[in-house]
Amino acid sequence: TVAPSADLRNSSSPLQRFVKGKRKINDIFVEIEDYVLDSSNYVSALRKENKVIVDEGDVKLVTDYVQKIKGIRDVLARDHMKVAFFGRTSNGKSSVINAMLRDKILPSGIGHTTNCFLQVEGSENGESYLMTEGCQDKQNVKSVGQLAHALCKEKLNENQLVRIFWPRDKCFLLRDDVVFVDSPGKSNTNIFFRLVPVLWQFLYPELSMFPGIDVSPNLDEWIDKHCLDADVFVLVANAESTLMVTEKNFFHKVSTKLSKPNIFILNNRWDASASEMDFQDQVRAQHLERAADFLVKELKVCSPKEANERIFFVSAKEVLQARLNEEKGMPPHSGALAEGFPNRYFEFQDFEKKFEECISKSAIKTKFEQHSQRGKSVSQDIRDVMESIYEKALATQKDKSFVKKDLNDKLNFTEQQLLLITQEMKEKIHHMVEDVEQRVSKALSE
Ligand code: GTP
Ligand code: MG
Numbered sequence: 001t002v003a004p005s006a007d008l009r010n011s012s013s014p015l016q017r018f019v020k021g022k023r024k025i026n027d028i029f030v031e032i033e034d035y036v037l038d039s040s041n042y043v044s045a046l047r048k049e050n051k052v053i054v055d056e057g058d059v060k061l062v063t064d065y066v067q068k069i070k071g072i073r074d075v076l077a078r079d080h081m082k083v084a085f086f087g088r089t090s091n092g093k094s095s096v097i098n099a100m101l102r103d104k105i106l107p108s109g110i111g112h113t114t115n116c117f118l119q120v121e122g123s124e125n126g127e128s129y130l131m132t133e134g135c136q137d138k139q140n141v142k143s144v145g146q147l148a149h150a151l152c153k154e155k156l157n158e159n160q161l162v163r164i165f166w167p168r169d170k171c172f173l174l175r176d177d178v179v180f181v182d183s184p185g186k187s188n189t190n191i192f193f194r195l196v197p198v199l200w201q202f203l204y205p206e207l208s209m210f211p212g213i214d215v216s217p218n219l220d221e222w223i224d225k226h227c228l229d230a231d232v233f234v235l236v237a238n239a240e241s242t243l244m245v246t247e248k249n250f251f252h253k254v255s256t257k258l259s260k261p262n263i264f265i266l267n268n269r270w271d272a273s274a275s276e277m278d279f280q281d282q283v284r285a286q287h288l289e290r291a292a293d294f295l296v297k298e299l300k301v302c303s304p305k306e307a308n309e310r311i312f313f314v315s316a317k318e319v320l321q322a323r324l325n326e327e328k329g330m331p332p333h334s335g336a337l338a339e340g341f342p343n344r345y346f347e348f349q350d351f352e353k354k355f356e357e358c359i360s361k362s363a364i365k366t367k368f369e370q371h372s373q374r375g376k377s378v379s380q381d382i383r384d385v386m387e388s389i390y391e392k393a394l395a396t397q398k399d400k401s402f403v404k405k406d407l408n409d410k411l412n413f414t415e416q417q418l419l420l421i422t423q424e425m426k427e428k429i430h431h432m433v434e435d436v437e438q439r440v441s442k443a444l445s446e
């Protein structure tokens with residue numbers, strides 16, 4: 001059989017590294033929050049007793065961290081791995097997402113052109129619903145048909161985002177915090193605007209860029225709004241034609257805004273080439289070369305070796321059908337099937353494997369690295385405050401040695417106490433910093 005079961009894939013999935021890392025770093029921040037609260041209470045109380053050894057700035061610095069840490073914990077709780085799909089209309093973006101989700105979730109095909117940004121993410125409570133931008137209402141979605149209907153009845157502009165919440169237990173990608181973003185395949189519904197770039201490319205093939213019009217006027221906004229936090233981009237191309245200028249332009253723009261975006265290229269509809277077996281190898285080699293040149297030479301986002309792990313020839317339609325069959329306990333394919341199906345199915349699974357590795361690695365790096373640096377710097381700042389308090393307490397104690405002995409003894413006693421507490425606090429903080437540093441670097445290296 002060509003398809004390992006979903007559970008088997010899940011247990012060894014690199015996505016779990018992100019999930020575990022997120023849990024770990026969350027635990028660390030719970031502890032940091034505890035320490036910051038402790039420190040804030042301690043420093044504020046000390047300031048009331050002794051204005052010399054604790055100044056206002058120290059109190060403010062430490063207490064301000066209480067809110068900041070809370071903010072980081074909120075961001076952490078929302079952190080996910082995000083993949084965004086782009087490509088010309090009807091290339092099969094929605095179909096690829098459905099194939100990965102193992103269910104017909106997104107409407108696809110004739111009459112179901114995606115006309116705004118759709119984000120599919122796991123819902124917390126096993127419900128399925130959608131939310132449109134700027135509206136807090138949850139619209140219940142019982143079935144895929146209903147979803148398509150709900151999307152049609154909304155007056156949506158192409159730049160808008162509709163969030164689709166789908167039960168996490170229906171797909172391990174959702175359960176493991178992967179969020180899918182589907183994009184509208186055409187930037188303008190007017191057929192004229194869609195044809196102009198095609199004509200341009202036909203008339204002036206030697207010019208790589210089409211000026212102005214094919215770049216959607218909203219492209220900048222698209223990227224700023226939906227792509228800056230994407231960990232992986234998937235360009236769904238049509239294996240029956242070459243990469244289009246419009247598709248390329250989009251990624252040129254993305255790579256001016258993001259350094260080295262992770263881009264996969266899926267040559268979809270590869271099943272359609274099955275009837276032309278004689279040319280298949282030739283066509284594949286040509287597509288491969290052009291796609292690799294695009295990633296390596298034009299965008300300079302990966303090496304030639306890496307490019308081989310980023311370009312795949314697949315059929316989303318077949319994979320989705322196969323998975324729906326398997327779900328019903330049927331063999332992956334039934335009826336007439338285009339030649340070479342097992343290879344294409346295997347190649348899709350290979351894409352998913354490389355994709356999971358890439359997205360989890362990228363998300364851990366971009367999301368957790370920043371948080372762990374922040375955690376380290378917070379604990380370091382608090383340690384510095386404690387140390388300065390300790391030094392000042394020590395200095396005041398030395399000054400007091402000139403004061404008369406009996407008074408001195410009393411003072412000494414309280415300040416000794418103070419010193420002890422400060423020392424204890426300092427050690428506590430010291431341990432915390434080391435502990436946090438150790439755990440963060442262990443978590444990161446894992
Ligand atoms: P827009 O939302 O309009 O931008 O299109 P899309 O890129 O989301 O394409 P969609 O998934 O809606 O697919 C368009 C049509 O192509 C549907 O009828 C799919 O069934 C069909 N299709 C998708 N993938 C494949 C494939 O690999 N092979 C074949 N033969 N047909 C496919
Ligand atoms: Mg679509």
